[in-house]
Amino acid sequence: MYANMKEPDQHxxxxxxxxxxxxxxxxxxxxxxxxxxxxxxxxxxxxxxxxTYVLWIVLxxxxxxxxxxxxxxxxLLQKYWRYGVDEAYVKLRHGxxxxxxxVIPMTKVQYVGLEQGPLLRKYNLYTISIGTMASTHQIPALxxxxxxxxxxxxATLARIKEVEY
Amino acid sequence: MDLSKRMHPLMIPVSYIxxxxxxFFIFFILFIINLSNDAMWVKIGRIxxxxxxxxxxxxxILKWWKTTYTLKKxxxxxxxxVFTKKHHTIPYQRVQNVQSHTPxxxxxxxxxxxTLETGAESNxxxxxxxxxxxxxxxxxxxxxxxxxxxxxxKDCVRIESSEDLVNHEKxxxxxxxxxxxxxxxxxxxxxxxxxxxxxxxxxxxxNEVYDLTDFAEGTFDFLIHxxxxxxxxxxxxxxxxxxxxxxxxxxxxGKYEIASDENRIYIRKGILNEQHFSIRKQNVQAVxxxxxxxxxxxxxxxxxxxxxxxxxxxxxxxxSLYPFLPTKRAITLIEELLPDFEVKTEMERLPKKSxxxxxxxIPWLWLxxxxxxxxxxxxxxxxxxxxxxxxxxxxxxxxxxxxxLIHEEFLQxxxxxxxxxxxxxTREKIxxxxxxxxxxxxxxxxxxxxxxxxxxxxxxxxxDDLSYDQAKGAFIWYTGRKPALDMEGDSYGEQ
Numbered sequence: 001m002y003a004n005m006k007e008p009d010q011h012x013x014x015x016x017x018x019x020x021x022x023x024x025x026x027x028x029x030x031x032x033x034x035x036x037x038x039x040x041x042x043x044x045x046x047x048x049x050x051x052t053y054v055l056w057i058v059l060x061x062x063x064x065x066x067x068x069x070x071x072x073x074x075x076l077l078q079k080y081w082r083y084g085v086d087e088a089y090v091k092l093r094h095g096x097x098x099x100x101x102x103v104i105p106m107t108k109v110q111y112v113g114l115e116q117g118p119l120l121r122k123y124n125l126y127t128i129s130i131g132t133m134a135s136t137h138q139i140p141a142l143x144x145x146x147x148x149x150x151x152x153x154x155a156t157l158a159r160i161k162e163v164e165y
Numbered sequence: 166m167d168l169s170k171r172m173h174p175l176m177i178p179v180s181y182i183x184x185x186x187x188x189f190f191i192f193f194i195l196f197i198i199n200l201s202n203d204a205m206w207v208k209i210g211r212i213x214x215x216x217x218x219x220x221x222x223x224x225x226i227l228k229w230w231k232t233t234y235t236l237k238k239x240x241x242x243x244x245x246x247v248f249t250k251k252h253h254t255i256p257y258q259r260v261q262n263v264q265s266h267t268p269x270x271x272x273x274x275x276x277x278x279x280t281l282e283t284g285a286e287s288n289x290x291x292x293x294x295x296x297x298x299x300x301x302x303x304x305x306x307x308x309x310x311x312x313x314x315x316x317x318x319k320d321c322v323r324i325e326s327s328e329d330l331v332n333h334e335k336x337x338x339x340x341x342x343x344x345x346x347x348x349x350x351x352x353x354x355x356x357x358x359x360x361x362x363x364x365x366x367x368x369x370x371x372n373e374v375y376d377l378t379d380f381a382e383g384t385f386d387f388l389i390h391x392x393x394x395x396x397x398x399x400x401x402x403x404x405x406x407x408x409x410x411x412x413x414x415x416x417x418x419g420k421y422e423i424a425s426d427e428n429r430i431y432i433r434k435g436i437l438n439e440q441h442f443s444i445r446k447q448n449v450q451a452v453x454x455x456x457x458x459x460x461x462x463x464x465x466x467x468x469x470x471x472x473x474x475x476x477x478x479x480x481x482x483x484x485s486l487y488p489f490l491p492t493k494r495a496i497t498l499i500e501e502l503l504p505d506f507e508v509k510t511e512m513e514r515l516p517k518k519s520x521x522x523x524x525x526x527i528p529w530l531w532l533x534x535x536x537x538x539x540x541x542x543x544x545x546x547x548x549x550x551x552x553x554x555x556x557x558x559x560x561x562x563x564x565x566x567x568x569x570l571i572h573e574e575f576l577q578x579x580x581x582x583x584x585x586x587x588x589x590x591t592r593e594k595i596x597x598x599x600x601x602x603x604x605x606x607x608x609x610x611x612x613x614x615x616x617x618x619x620x621x622x623x624x625x626x627x628x629d630d631l632s633y634d635q636a637k638g639a640f641i642w643y644t645g646r647k648p649a650l651d652m653e654g655d656s657y658g659e660q
Contacts, residue, residue: 005640089644099607101600103644108596132596133473134617134625 007101008084008091015123016081016141020074023119028066035059083139085150087157090130092137108132109158112151130154169235169244173276176296180225188217234294236308241281243292255292257312259283261448261473265302267439277302277439281309306443310428336431339501340423340487340494350414350489353459357410421487425502430470432486442484448472450618451590451626452499452506456492458583466495473619499589506589507575512568518609519630520564528556559583569628569635571642576616578628588626590618598643600636612636 039055041047082093090109092102111131120126126147128139142150195214199207224247232245240256260281267277279302282291294302342350351357371377388395416436424431425446432442453469460466467488490498496508535549559582568579568587576595579587597617606612610633618624631639 005637006644088646091644095601097604099602101640103598103640105596105646132617133619134596134623 005101006084006091008082008093010083012078012081012083012139013123013125013141013143013146014078015125016078017074019119019123019125019141020077021070024066024069024074028062028070031062032059032066035062078141081140085153085157090137090154092139102137104130104132104137106154106157109154112154112158114147114151128154169233169242170301171233172229172294173274173296173298173301174229175271175274175276177225177229179271179296180228181222184221184225185218188214236305239312241292241305253292255281255283257309260309262442262444263306263309264443265441267299267441269437271296272439275299279305336424336426338422338424339498340421340490342418342421342487342489346487346489346491347414347418348411349463349465350418351410353463353465353489354410354414354417356413356417357406359413360406360409363409418487418489423486423498423502430502444470444472444484446503446505449503449506450594450620451588451624452503454495454499454508454587454589456585460489461585464492465489466492468495468499471618471620471624505591507572508587508589509570509572509575509577512570512577512579513635515564515567515569515630516611516632516635518632519611520561522606522609522611522630523560523564524557526560528553531556567628569631571639576639576642578626580628590616590626592643592646594618595643598640600640602633606630610634614639 035055035058039052039059042052042055076096077094080094080096080099082091084091088106090104090106092100092104094100109130109132113129113131115127115129116125120141123141124144125141126144128142128147128151130137130139139150191210191214195207195210227247228245231247232243234244235242239258240254242252242254245251260283262282263279264282265277265279271277275298276296277299278293278295279297280291280293294305297305368377368381388398418434419436420434420439422431422433424433428447429443429445430449432440434440449470449472451471453467453471455467455469456465468486468490470484470486472484486495486498486502496510499506499508531549531552534552538545538549562582563580566579566581566585568577570577574591574593575589576592577587577589579585595616596619597615599615599617600612601615602612611630612633612635613627613629614631614636615625615627618626
């Protein structure tokens with residue numbers, strides 16, 4: 001009855017996995033360190049009982065999420081991220097268990113930008129952010145060449161004007 | 166035309182009184198509660214307060230003196246600020262809607278306040294002229310209208326200007342509430358209930374000055390002993406409440422008028438405080454038809470116009486067409502006012518499976534409330550089963566009432582359990598589209614679609630648990646727009 005849905009088919013860089021692993025690693029290590037320091041202080045100063053319980057619960061939960069977000073999540077995230085740009089729409093698709101299919105018409109794009117943090121710089125990757133009147137969408141971890149050409153492509157297609165109404 | 170002007174001098178007392186309202190409680194503490202208190206802090210406080218009053222007066226006079234505006238050919242320029250100068254320009258092209266608000270005290274002096282709203286996201290998005298002569302406000306609106314018309318005609322063939330003016334004058338009135346409508350409105354707005362808090366606050370105020378407790382108790386005892394008197398008193402109170410409700414509704418919705426011409430929709434309301442609101446038809450991003458449970462029983466509906474330049478006017482929803490429209494009239498009214506919109510009453514239902522998903526969803530609110538009750542207030546346990554029944558009834562109702570329709574350029578979604586909301590928008594006005602599926606939904610062949618429209622705040626509409634085919638259809642419909650159409654949408658839709 002309907003024509004097939006045209007889904008985006010371009011992948012993001014494989015290095016994204018490593019970048020996400022390192023950054024998640026750093027976040028979780030610092031979090032766990034803080035929890036451990038608090039536990040030591042708790043032991044030393046003899047705080048309320050419930051504080052100890054809460055700290056232990058938080059610590060275990062964080063270790064579980066750390067395992068998930070360091071070993072599994074980056075791989076899955078990279079594997080299922082797709083993007084595509086044609087002359088009328090930017091299409092994004094991500095997620096395996098919770099799939100998101102997003103469409104942004106070119107005419108509603110207000111700005112495009114490239115971003116690069118220290119970790120991304122190490123791998124020479126860029127994140128593209130596409131802003132509409134409602135929100136900002138990001139395509140993470142693209143190689144420099146892909147990122148700049150995509151940005152230019154979107155900017156031309158969206159015909160970013162000096163006066164926005 | 167290019168002369169720069171100040172607002173009407175009456176802006177000074179108006180803004181002054183407004184700023185005093187905010188400090189009233191300080192006045193109350195210093196001069197009324199501590200009337201005979203000689204403590205040091207009271208004295209200092211009073212002096213500071215008086216200094217503040219004088220300062221506020223002078224700063225408002227200065228503000229009035231230093232704020233000037235100029236109606237230029239294509240923009241209003243506003244200069245303000247005493248020490249730091251601020252200069253802003255509002256191009257007519259960016260003005261989304263115009264609101265004017267005329268409280269009775271301004272009307273006595275032939276004045277009004279007018280707000281120009283733009284679609285921008287910052288604080289400068291709108292500018293309010295606190296007090297302007299009505300004629301001056303009219304001139305401003307006319308300038309705006311003329312500009313818009315010229316602008317619209319730039320691309321088209323030029324029509325003779327005399328004809329423009331005729332067109333401009335041609336306003337059709339679409340709706341004036343009848344007596345019957347006001348009666349229904351007064352029943353539904355529950356304004357008669359407001360008499361009770363009003364009476365209580367009057368009583369408390371008097372009680373603070375004269376001790377009425379004994380008197381009240383005496384009267385109460387006297388009344389309770391005579392059934393006849395008690396009934397009479399109750400009847401009187403009910404009568405008073407009804408009259409109060411009618412008067413209040415009449416003042417609010419009595420002189421209501423919905424009119425339109427070729428480009429704009431005009432809403433006027435209020436008897437003591439008159440409010441005008443005008444919006445360009447092209448700027449309407451979506452239409453909402455809202456029906457609460459009671460409104461559904463009486464076959465009434467509220468129609469709201471979602472636009473990009475909505476400013477909240479002291480909490481009043483001015484974007485609402487008359488809130489108590491007869492349902493059938495509401496639908497014809499939308500089509501009369503907005504020829505670009507079409508309302509269909511036949512819509513698609515959700516698949517049966519989605520009822521299962523809805524029933525399986527974890528009732529978080531109920532769980533949390535029950536947990537809180539069990540820990541702190543076990544004697545109120547009755548709330549828990551009531552909430553449980555309400556949650557599930559509303560889910561089942563929501564399944565039965567939710568409808569979905571894609572029809573040419575329109576997307577129409579109706580949702581809600583006890584109170585229904587129908588959202589109608591066009592493909593061109595949707596700025597983002599999202600189709601998502603969780604693992605469970607994928608198994609069952611269901612999906613969720615989310616659309617985003619411009620508005621203030623941004624308007625996001627989510628429809629859960631469609632069949633995957635329906636959602637896919639919507640996705641294809643949305644992405645099927647031709648780029649050629651886009652260009653058109655670009656120049657019209659975003660102004």
